[in-house]
Amino acid sequence: MSLIFLFLIILKISLSISNPNRKVSFCHFPRVIDLGKLIIFIKILPIMNLQEIQGELQELELQMNKISLSFSDLLSQIHPENRISAENLLHYLVLRSNDIQNLQNELHAVGLSSLASCESHTLHQIQVTLERLGIKSETVAKSTSEFGENKIKNSSKHLFGKPQKKWLSAVMVTFDSSFLSQPELIEELLKSGMSVARINCAHDQESVWRSMIQAIRKAEQNTGLSCKIHLDLAGPKIRTLLLKKGRKKGKVELKIGQKFWLSETENGFEKDDLVVSPNESKIIESLKIGERVLFDDGMILCLVKSTDDNKALLEVVRISSKKPYLKAEKGINFPDTKLNTPSLTAYDRTCLPFVVSEADTVGFSFVRSPEDIQQLRAEMSQISNSYPSVILKIETAESVRNFPSLLLEGMKDLSFGVMIARGDLAVEIGFERLVEIQEEISWLCEAAHVPVIWATQVLESLHKSGLATRAEITDAGRAAMAECIMVNKGAHTLEVLKSLREIAKRSQGHRRKNRLLFRPLGIAKSFFNVE
Template identity: 55%
Template sequence: MDSQPDLDYIKAQIMHLESSMNEFVDSKASLLKALHEEQVVSARNLLSYLALRNQDIRELQDLLHIYGLSSLASSEGHVLRQVQAIRERLGHIYQKEELDHCTFAFSKLKMGEKSRLLFGQKAEANMPYLMVTFDAEFADDYAKVKSLLQNGMNVARINCAHDDEDTWSRMINQVRIASEQTGIPCKIYMDLAGPKIRTQILGKGRDKGKVKIREGQLIWMIEDDLDVDKSETVISPNESGIIQQLRKGDRVFIDDGAIRCIVEKVKKEKIGLRIVRISSKKDLLKEGKGINFPDSFLQVPSLTDFDRACLPFICENADLVGYSFVKTAGDIAVLRQALQEKSESYPQLIIKIETLEAVENLPSLLLEGMKEQAFGVMIARGDLAVEIGFERLGEIQEEILWICESGHVPVVWATQVLETLHKSGMATRSEITDAGHAAMAECVMINKGDYTIEVMETLRDVIHRTSTHRVKKRFTLRPLKIAQKFLLG
């Protein structure tokens, strides 16, 4: 070893880290008491990790590597015990009762237990669970459903934004019969629709459901069709109360960001949107396309009246329920109460992260979820990418994975996994790379498409090849804004 001053510095920094972790966890004692008893150790580790990631330890990381000591990278699931292990290597002696219970073995065991509670048993230990989105045609196609099971489907996903209870029942029936006859278990996951903020064309093009647009054009957004000028391009967001919450300069994205607008005019009952960019080949604004407001923290209920109407069916038939457009811990409490009113044993919860507000509130969302014995998080990368900016998605999805790992919360990696392969039969190079990253999650969601079996086969092959390499990643551990915001809040 080169110099004693460096070792003294490492010892002091590691001792400071342990102290700051313990102090922060102790400050949240009342919060920990409200959690499910099976979640307390995980919650303590989550809080310890947030305390760690509130600090800049890049220099310390480099020194740990130089001296051949265990680094703090890849220790999310047992972070305090990792710090203690480093101190032990540097000569510190702990009493047995001082050592944290959350070891590497414990964290691996806990994540496995929670994953099985949510997604059931699976045949391949090194493969993530596979969740397959059902199309309406699956309701009457037993052979297709059976084939999906035989090719690795662990969870059947039904989106309540589409079809109806009769179709959902037939889908579920096909899964149950195929599962019984093949002996392959399969969970039923049902996605709540959430607020349907989608384009409704009210002015020009209303009869066709689409209208020609151009860059630089001013279009109008209103909430009802009273006195609409049929010669102008006018749309509605299909949800009340949104217009009043927009401000001049706010960005508005339509159709997964293909149409980008800026709020230019703000009037009492309408908003003027200047189209600044059209990324699609056809300059068309169509009916039913999603609208995102990345600069606006909208006060729109995550649990809609339609969602509430779906809950009795979901409680009776589903194993898992997906919660769309969650923003705050209070949103989770609202759904929990609604579920408890319908059933004593309600489906387990999957929290969908698809807004900037949900990302910023992630620690609070996880701690609220920990009032349940088990729950999961879905990284809904479609809406999330539009909300936070496509260039930030790679960074943010990894931060979500790290933080969820620290709380032993299983993650579903969702949206556009091998999308081009699914639609056309051939994957792009970038999709293959993205599919390899899916191995970092406990479950991978596959959307609808014509080549579902091929997607499952490719995904299995890619993950088998890449999963043995991802542990070799080395992270510098700069501060996470998510952790800083939670500690300051």
Template identity: 50%
Template sequence: MIPEVDDTILAQLQQLETALAHEARVYSDLIEQVYPSNKASALNLIHYLTLRKADLRPLQDKLHYLGLSSLSNSESHTLHQLRSVIQWLNRKPYDGHPGDIDPAAARAIAQRQSMHLFGQRPSNEIPFIMVTLDARMAGDVGLVSQFLEQGMDVARINCAHDDEATWDLLVSTLKQAMAETGKGCRIYMDLAGPKLRTGLPGKGKDKKRLKIAEGQTLKLVEPEYEVGEKERVVSCSVRGIIAQLKPGQKVLFDDGLICTTVVKVKGNEAHLEIDRVSGTKPHLKAGKGINFPNAQLEIVSLTKEDKKALPYICQEADLVGYSFVRTKDDLKVLQSSLTDLSESPPHIIIKIETPEAFVNLPELLLQGMTRNTMGVMIARGDLAVEVGFERMSELQEEILWICEAAHVPVIWATQVLETLNKTGIATRSEATDAARSAMAECVMINKGLHTVEVIRFLKDILSRSGGHRTKRRHLFRPLSVAQHFFKERELLQELTASENT
């Protein structure tokens, strides 16, 4: 017998159901724009974001005490789960409602989308495995065959490195290995995107590195800058960035090892104060990455080099990774470019590697869903540098939740078993991290000397942890991503209304 229920619990749940229906009507235009088979997923995404606007933890505690679902793990079937709880509180079993996505339907949609991207799943409890190929593997059919035999499902080629001739040799090596082993494998090619890299203008023996120390001032300039005597100067490879900076913003170099703050901006010069220099060698070298974590920069995501690579990618790749995508307009550009080149272009994987992309994730998903299939990569390298390492665990969880609500497959990437790949011995912490990657549909391994062992080790970990993926209870504090999504829409509607009057 169900215990007596506080009327406020039922009232809160009914208010939530009303809110879900309201937001579905408000955002019906966005839902109608997506690919027909994705409409139910888009609707569920809106429902889930609506649920996550408010703090539901007090309500969840009450439901948990009653032994009922506290709406945890309802990402893929939000409205069905909510209605089910309401019906049980009304002392009636819930047999479903026309149009609802129940857990079985949600699971079927997610599996179908994963199969479209990555092929036939080897096991329902083990994610697909993506392996990065590099130039040294070109022509080595035996090594690539070992990757396939051990369990490589997707081969990754990073277009930020090498050239089309090398990519073509890697592709032909992979195809020969597939023919010899009888194993299938999808091809994923990463667009390079805008390469924000350091340069060291000027001449002299120290042109390849610049000695720095905390408290010093560093000048960030355009590539053609003429260096004066005793100036500490570093250039940015992409022009037009410096004029967009503002005092107080952070500029990070070399994967965040060097942290600086913008003191002032004068024309095409930004004066930076060096706050922190990590590592044993206090030097800044040429060719190191630059990150602008709290600056919203106007920068082209699809570069000229990317556009040159697209014809080959359309010819050979099943999947294309979009680097440094920030907004839905960025995504529209790539979608249009691919459509112009091919009647059956590769499926797009949007890489979440900036705070702006993370905040805009719902809009990116809805735009991506205007095509039949898409995926998301949690590019933890740059994302961790931009948002701070302490927030990385939180963000990757939120990305997984939101993508599950949209039934969009996720690739867990960057530094998976990296020490094992480089040295042959895994650390305890990275083994634990690899186990958590079972929450994603695909896990990416970077290049290294021990890739065969990494694939074997990873499959063993995933087979042990994969069955635990849904056995967790989440508490629903408000998600800033959900709040941002609805706020942006409301502001746009207010602006449109004022213009019409």
């Protein structure tokens, strides 16, 4: 009832101010407002929830401080320059382990930060909000908004170079051997915004890669512009190899409900049996009944029906292509399976001496666990004490599940980055989840102050045909929020860079990472300027 009395006093004062000539006494209030409605109104008043809000914020702060202590051994293994960032990542993981939707609504209702854009400075944002409520924290978080922004900016500059004028994001362009006969194109790419050249070690050979790098260096001299070199390791080539039926034609027709074998060898099968090899060892032994196997960028979905040591029986449950053929050299994905195949292949190891010698950054394809990063780091350190910064390519369901651990392992080096490789990732996690997962990866990277490369099919239709689709224009706007945008090979690369620059310029005026920004709107200004 004391709260009701307080409200009546406030209401009396407000009525007196609004009408100074009118005398207001408490006997007027039954006619002013119904008491039952008044009690309901008081219950939903935001000001009456301040103590509860304060309690929830303090509980979050307590959880974050506890997690810092419990992970102190791990934090001591992080590179000294990254420890504040690693601790902030842990704080953000604590925040996102809680359901704070109601708390956010309450914070918004009383005009306080709803914590919606606190990725880079999580604990600090909570402490600042508590300070607005009159609560001073004993220890102040080191990761502030300014600290996080500067850390990402400096790391991006180290990995991707300084973005050119009129660009807020760096641009990575995938090179093709055909560029060697077009030195003027390489110069135009530099002038149009390219700051990183990507060379895929899955294609061509060392002599061609070296020639590409030499051509880039010459273009740098001619233009006065600089360009970083990124070399992508091939990773495991898990692709279809038809062993029996369909081997000569290189393809075989499938039907829904049909069963066929996945095996590393053709031994023990009949001539007309359909047997497909994944072209990599130790895969079949990892499969379990009921797990999904996808072929050809997810166009064909199968389920594992039975397994033994060297073969697995698959059943076709979905065919999304109009032409129901399984062809040779098509990709295979195992989204439910914990594979025992190494992410760093024997072929990758043969590439490492060249990579360590020539690259500024190295793309680690199909990385799945912290142990994978440790292995790559050990291999490169045997070649040289100074090795390229690692870019973790997130393209499997397992790498998504292990992503926080991958980030913390990467932070043991001074600098590293993350590439969201959306091609295989979409197949692995399902196209419906891609939007959600790519955002979650971006949020965690911002919390760790780690630069992001937005990759795969950016303005792909424009690149191939010269005309962009409406959907990919929207996607390009989201890509502009990343520190670096990767462009694949295509016939219209210069047009893609021109369009990207315009889209990025407009998008980045409205949004920075997860935070909406209010630059002046032409549509708003013109409304008031109409005579």
